[in-house]
Amino acid sequence: MNVKEMDAAYVAHTYKRFPVQIVSGQGSIVKDDQGKEYIDLGSGIAVTSFGIGDEQWKQAVMDQMNQVQHMSNLYYTEPCARLAQMLCQKTGMKKVFFCNSGAEANECAIKTARKYASDKYGPERYTIITLKNSFHGRTITTLAATGQEHYHELFQPLTPGFQHTAAEDVQELKDLIDQQPTAAVMIECVQGEGGVIPLSKAYVQAVAKICKEKDILLIVDEVQTGNGRTGQLYAYMHYGIQPDIVSTAKGLGGGLPLGAALLGDKVENVLGFGDHGSTFGGNPVCCAGALSVLSRLDEAFLQEVREKSAYLFDTFKDAPGVEAVTGLGLMIGLKTKKPAGQVLAACMEKGVLCLTAKDKVRLLPALNIPMDTLKQAADIIKAVCAEEERT
Numbered sequence: 029m030n031v032k033e034m035d036a037a038y039v040a041h042t043y044k045r046f047p048v049q050i051v052s053g054q055g056s057i058v059k060d061d062q063g064k065e066y067i068d069l070g071s072g073i074a075v076t077s078f079g080i081g082d083e084q085w086k087q088a089v090m091d092q093m094n095q096v097q098h099m100s101n102l103y104y105t106e107p108c109a110r111l112a113q114m115l116c117q118k119t120g121m122k123k124v125f126f127c128n129s130g131a132e133a134n135e136c137a138i139k140t141a142r143k144y145a146s147d148k149y150g151p152e153r154y155t156i157i158t159l160k161n162s163f164h165g166r167t168i169t170t171l172a173a174t175g176q177e178h179y180h181e182l183f184q185p186l187t188p189g190f191q192h193t194a195a196e197d198v199q200e201l202k203d204l205i206d207q208q209p210t211a212a213v214m215i216e217c218v219q220g221e222g223g224v225i226p227l228s229k230a231y232v233q234a235v236a237k238i239c240k241e242k243d244i245l246l247i248v249d250e251v252q253t254g255n256g257r258t259g260q261l262y263a264y265m266h267y268g269i270q271p272d273i274v275s276t277a278k279g280l281g282g283g284l285p286l287g288a289a290l291l292g293d294k295v296e297n298v299l300g301f302g303d304h305g306s307t308f309g310g311n312p313v314c315c316a317g318a319l320s321v322l323s324r325l326d327e328a329f330l331q332e333v334r335e336k337s338a339y340l341f342d343t344f345k346d347a348p349g350v351e352a353v354t355g356l357g358l359m360i361g362l363k364t365k366k367p368a369g370q371v372l373a374a375c376m377e378k379g380v381l382c383l384t385a386k387d388k389v390r391l392l393p394a395l396n397i398p399m400d401t402l403k404q405a406a407d408i409i410k411a412v413c414a415e416e417e418r419t
């Protein structure tokens with residue numbers, strides 16, 4: 029059996045894969061088993077922040093691998109402590125809980141919010157309000173948080189206690205809060221899976237103000253938007269707010285599984301011994317990778333991310349076959365005249381890997397993609413969008 033046959037025979041059919049097998053890569057270039065090269069604008073879905081096989085990142089990971097690859101959380105390890113310190117120093121948050129994925133980071137955020145509200149106001153204050161069209165993960169609880177009905181249908185009953193409100197509708201949020209004791213509001217500053225849609229500054233600030241007045245916790249899901257992706261270290265920093273809890277994962281480890289819930293001063297001591305845990309959480313190799321990623325996301329680097337973003341917005345703004353460009357930083361959505369799937373397939377044929385989000389083409393290049401590589405890829409996408417639709 030070749031790899032495709034083996035995969036079809038033995039891997040659960042939860043992913044509709046493209047007919048491409050990637051065998052190696054360097055930076056933003058990946059190579060398939062036929063030797064064909066592609067410019068990768070997906071980065072493993074915003075995971076490989078510095079591309080494939082970045083030397084500095086690899087060195088940090090290998091150095092830790094040669095020390096110790098895992099210890100349980102019954103013992104201290106240095107990368108975990110240093111990473112928590114770095115995250116707090118860069119965000120003003122107070123404590124960090126480490127896990128392995130975005131869904132788990134949100135689980136921690138939700139558990140923390142429930143316990144904070146219950147400790148302080150009693151057990152009936154458990155509702156968490158999220159936005160329609162949001163995406164927060166695949167576990168039964170984070171599916172309940174996800175504000176898209178089609179994810180819910182097959183898995184009833186989901187965890188109770190979640191309500192969904194339309195983004196940008198402040199009055200609806202206020203009404204919902206008046207209807208039930210509310211523990212937290214959870215938002216993505218840029219809805220990723222939902223179609224790369226940034227929230228307005230006015231709305232996010234209004235949400236933050238309401239939450240503050242009523243001692244409702246504000247959770248910002250930065251699983252996709254975090255770790256430099258939007259041109260700030262975390263997307264909330266564009267909005268002039270300070271969340272109570274930030275969840276993150278994807279790009280944090282630079283390609284190794286690592287999630288984190290950052291806890292602000294209201295909630296830093298809500299979880300006590302035994303209240304939460306994760307066997308792999310804070311794994312020293314993953315944390316060493318994350319330390320390498322985070323230590324390089326300084327202001328000069330983020331400025332380059334913003335410049336590359338501006339270049340993409342300029343390039344696609346009036347491009348033939350492109351109806352709209354949305355997003356923030358290097359998280360870009362293109363509403364194309366042709367169906368997004370068709371654009372993706374044509375780009376792949378011409379050596380560029382993109383993603384979709386709802387009806388949009390989604391671009392999530394490595395943050396350090398060289399400008400000339402980005403231009404080369406953008407030219408190909410532009411040409412594909414401009415071509416007459418195939419019949």
Ligand SMILES: *Cc1c(COP(=O)(O)O)cnc(C)c1O
Nearest residue numbers: 129130131163164165220251252
């Ligand atoms: C990807 C994503 C998640 C889920 O992360 P996993 O690591 O797949 O569990 C949650 N929230 C947002 C905003 C995401 O983009």
